[in-house]
Amino acid sequence: MKTEIRKSLSGWPFWLTLLILCGMTIYSALFIIHSDLEASTRIVRKVVDLESNPMLSVKSLYSNWIGAEWMTPFSTLFFFVFPLCAAIPYGLSLYQERRSGYMGQMVLRETRARYLLNKYVAVFLSGGLVIAVPVVLNIMIIALYFPAHAPDLNYDIYTTVKAFSFGSKLYYEIPWLYLMIRVAVIFWYGGVAATVSMAVTFFSRNRFVILFTPMLFFLLLNYSYTLFQVPYEISPLRFLGSGNVYYVVTPIVIGEALFLSFLTIAFIGLRGRKKDVL
Amino acid sequence: MEHTIEMINVTKTIRKSTVVNDVSLKLTSDKVTGLMGINGSGKTMLMRLMTGLIRPTEGSVIIDGKELHKDISFPDSCGLLLENPAFIDSYSGYGNLELLTSVRGRATAEDIRNAISLVGLDPDDKKKYRKYSLGMKQRLGIAAAIVEKPDIVIMDEPTNSLDTDGVDMLKGVIREQKNRGALVVLSCHDMLILKELSDITYKIESGIIVAGEEVGEAR
Amino acid sequence: MFCRLLRYDIRKGLISDYKKLLIVVAISVAFCIQFRWEYTSHFSSLSEASFGDIIFFAFSGMSEYTFSPDQPFLFPALWVLLLVLPMFFVLYYPFYDLLGFGKNVLIQVGRRRTWWLSKCAWTAVYIMTYFLIIYAVTAVFCIVMRIPLSTQISGETHEMVAMKGYNPMLNGEGHLVEFMGRMDLQLFVLPVISMVALALFQMMLSLIVSPIYSFIISVGILISSAYYMNPFLIGNHCMTQRSNLVVSNGMDIKNGVLLSLCMAVFSIVLGMIAFNRTDVLSQPLRDE
Numbered sequence: 001m002k003t004e005i006r007k008s009l010s011g012w013p014f015w016l017t018l019l020i021l022c023g024m025t026i027y028s029a030l031f032i033i034h035s036d037l038e039a040s041t042r043i044v045r046k047v048v049d050l051e052s053n054p055m056l057s058v059k060s061l062y063s064n065w066i067g068a069e070w071m072t073p074f075s076t077l078f079f080f081v082f083p084l085c086a087a088i089p090y091g092l093s094l095y096q097e098r099r100s101g102y103m104g105q106m107v108l109r110e111t112r113a114r115y116l117l118n119k120y121v122a123v124f125l126s127g128g129l130v131i132a133v134p135v136v137l138n139i140m141i142i143a144l145y146f147p148a149h150a151p152d153l154n155y156d157i158y159t160t161v162k163a164f165s166f167g168s169k170l171y172y173e174i175p176w177l178y179l180m181i182r183v184a185v186i187f188w189y190g191g192v193a194a195t196v197s198m199a200v201t202f203f204s205r206n207r208f209v210i211l212f213t214p215m216l217f218f219l220l221l222n223y224s225y226t227l228f229q230v231p232y233e234i235s236p237l238r239f240l241g242s243g244n245v246y247y248v249v250t251p252i253v254i255g256e257a258l259f260l261s262f263l264t265i266a267f268i269g270l271r272g273r274k275k276d277v278l
Numbered sequence: 279m280e281h282t283i284e285m286i287n288v289t290k291t292i293r294k295s296t297v298v299n300d301v302s303l304k305l306t307s308d309k310v311t312g313l314m315g316i317n318g319s320g321k322t323m324l325m326r327l328m329t330g331l332i333r334p335t336e337g338s339v340i341i342d343g344k345e346l347h348k349d350i351s352f353p354d355s356c357g358l359l360l361e362n363p364a365f366i367d368s369y370s371g372y373g374n375l376e377l378l379t380s381v382r383g384r385a386t387a388e389d390i391r392n393a394i395s396l397v398g399l400d401p402d403d404k405k406k407y408r409k410y411s412l413g414m415k416q417r418l419g420i421a422a423a424i425v426e427k428p429d430i431v432i433m434d435e436p437t438n439s440l441d442t443d444g445v446d447m448l449k450g451v452i453r454e455q456k457n458r459g460a461l462v463v464l465s466c467h468d469m470l471i472l473k474e475l476s477d478i479t480y481k482i483e484s485g486i487i488v489a490g491e492e493v494g495e496a497r
Numbered sequence: 498m499f500c501r502l503l504r505y506d507i508r509k510g511l512i513s514d515y516k517k518l519l520i521v522v523a524i525s526v527a528f529c530i531q532f533r534w535e536y537t538s539h540f541s542s543l544s545e546a547s548f549g550d551i552i553f554f555a556f557s558g559m560s561e562y563t564f565s566p567d568q569p570f571l572f573p574a575l576w577v578l579l580l581v582l583p584m585f586f587v588l589y590y591p592f593y594d595l596l597g598f599g600k601n602v603l604i605q606v607g608r609r610r611t612w613w614l615s616k617c618a619w620t621a622v623y624i625m626t627y628f629l630i631i632y633a634v635t636a637v638f639c640i641v642m643r644i645p646l647s648t649q650i651s652g653e654t655h656e657m658v659a660m661k662g663y664n665p666m667l668n669g670e671g672h673l674v675e676f677m678g679r680m681d682l683q684l685f686v687l688p689v690i691s692m693v694a695l696a697l698f699q700m701m702l703s704l705i706v707s708p709i710y711s712f713i714i715s716v717g718i719l720i721s722s723a724y725y726m727n728p729f730l731i732g733n734h735c736m737t738q739r740s741n742l743v744v745s746n747g748m749d750i751k752n753g754v755l756l757s758l759c760m761a762v763f764s765i766v767l768g769m770i771a772f773n774r775t776d777v778l779s780q781p782l783r784d785e
Contacts, residue, residue, distance in 0.1 A: 223575055333774070
């Protein structure tokens with residue numbers, strides 16, 4: 001498993017994708033900090049404003065990291081392209097190893113189930129990390145400037161977390177834990193997107209279809225929310241970031257991730273066991 | 279008419295690595311030319327240079343008196359088999375060649391059928407390409423390279439996936455190409471087979487031609 | 498030679514790969530049904546609706562977004578889906594065609610320029626086919642639902658889409674203009690031209706970066722178009738809600754056409770120069 005994980009994290013697609021995504025999250029952080037610096041300068045110039053409400057809980061790490069801001073299009077773009085970016089580093093590896101005959105070599109040396117399990121873990125980790133690391137980087141940069149003021153429910157119109165939103169109780173009571181859980185969920189969805197790509201390997205011989213299926217799947221899910229007027233947000237393209245926060249509920253966020261994880265494990269387990277190694 | 283490919287001090291560098299190093303060669307259609315060398319020695323790159331698919335970093339490639347990338351972009355009439363052939367999955371062998379030849383419109387239906395028959399496949403076989411065995415795919419690749427009776431035929435590892443019957447078929451195909459006056463260049467890492475197929479062979483190591491010999495001399 | 502090559506490209510990259518386009522049929526049916534639901538929930542019957550109304554609705558996009566700390570940005574789901582899909586569909590064929598016997602084709606063609614121009618023409622034909630399918634499915638839906646095939650946009654749809662989407666507090670300096678009822682160029686020409694231009698831009702970028710990263714850039718342009726109302730972000734010209742026929746500071750059709758043409762020509766010329774210098778190596782985009 002160690003070898004598989006090392007392989008998944010050492011290829012140039014992983015590093016290049018990571019670099020691009022870090023570019024987006026760094027831009028988002030710097031833009032927010034720059035905008036706040038400009039606004040603060042304006043306030044200092046007007047002495048009278050010094051006496052006004054500084055709304056400290058709004059100028060907090062918890063309301064300015066990439067999962068909570070919508071001041072730049074990069075936050076939307078980041079969570080829009082995450083399924084594709086998660087699949088780029090290692091989503092194609094099973095496909096490549098099936099085509100090259102490497103899979104055949106490996107299943108002769110270890111059991112097929114073990115090979116698929118190692119592959120699944122490596123694909124999941126690479127997908128999760130490539131999405132979560134830029135988010136962590138963004139949080140670190142934002143934390144250099146914005147203090148971690150606890151959020152205040154009185155200012156909830158300025159945050160994306162409403163009273164009944166996903167993890168709202170934690171957000172207002174133990175915000176650092178809430179932030180960690182949000183990052184973990186982002187990591188989880190990154191992993192799931194990458195493993196969806198791996199599962200498609202058993203159905204398609206076209207590498208583009210394999211790579212893009214997670215994104216198309218989430219795009220269609222995103223549209224079905226509008227089409228069927230689902231009362232709760234079901235699209236990770238929106239609920240992972242700051243979009244449509246009013247209807248994001250915990251059972252959907254966790255349930256969907258669990259369901260998709262189960263589905264990919266079942267697909268890969270069943271199809272992988274039965275499908276001939278050609 | 280005799281056809282020639284002349285390479286003058288050709289060097290190709292890709293990402294700081296020299297894959298073909300100062301090669302000068304003159305190939306003519308009266309002799310089938312074989313290129314041999316281990317994997318990664320530069321055979322395929324040399325063939326790509328001859329076809330115009332890649333540009334030399336230094337030197338020039340002259341086809342029938344016209345310089346590639348200066349007078350012409352590609353040889354006027356060239357059939358090619360490079361690495362593994364890839365065709366459309368959902369088409370039959372005939373369908374694939376029909377589509378391929380539709381670009382120039384030079385080959386008739388009869389030519390397509392003949393080329394398929396020549397490589398030992400059935401032109402009336404409706405089997406889809408995706409169901410072909412590796413050997414059948416390779417045979418179709420060879421048919422694609424010769425179907426339009428090109429002046430220059432370049433085949434990289436044409437014996438890949440072929441059984442002994444297939445190698446015999448290939449010998450027949452190459453003989454026929456030579457007889458009709460085409461310039462044939464082959465590459466193969468199996469020296470014995472290559473010497474059976476060609477009249478003159480060149481050995482390549484690390485992008486440099488280290489030896490060239492007429493097969494008659496060796497025999 | 499060019500026409501023969503284009504015919505080959507259409508056969509290989511469009512007709513033999515028709516299954517992908519079934520997704521477009523499904524999505525078109527979906528948005529027609531969505532239109533029917535939304536329309537009948539606002540108004541009692543479909544009697545005033547028309548073919549043009551459905552297209553107006555499908556490509557409505559969103560009204561201008563101005564940053565507000567209490568108004569999160571939400572990209573328009575249907576609009577994004579309809580425009581991202583063709584970018585994906587045209588992404589890989591030109592490069593897939595350089596594998597296997599595609600190399601033979603390139604050599605047979607004899608000139609890199611002809612090959613590149615044919616791929617550009619193929620891209621345009623593909624995008625036009627894509628939109629044609631959307632229009633055709635919508636027309637069939639109209640026939641089945643007995644909705645007139647007129648391109649006149651009803652006041653009801655204008656009210657349901659443009660007036661509902663418009664928020665004077667958030668929509669910058671623009672205000673809704675008196676709606677004239679017709680916007681044929683905006684509905685049937687501008688989205689096609691703009692998407693052809695973006696697809697050509699994406700194809701040119703694919704030569705420089707890889708197809709996947711060029712796709713991410715295209716998506717970035719579309720998302721930024723939704724975020725910023727700027728005529729240089731080409732997605733703006735594909736949103737009916739941002740046309741100057743709907744909102745006073747909206748996009749001008751002539752500018753949209755001009756920008757698209759400039760972008761297309763720029764992409765074709767730059768792509769041609771780049772392709773002339775490109776080594777055709779084996780990038781295994783797809784293995785058979």
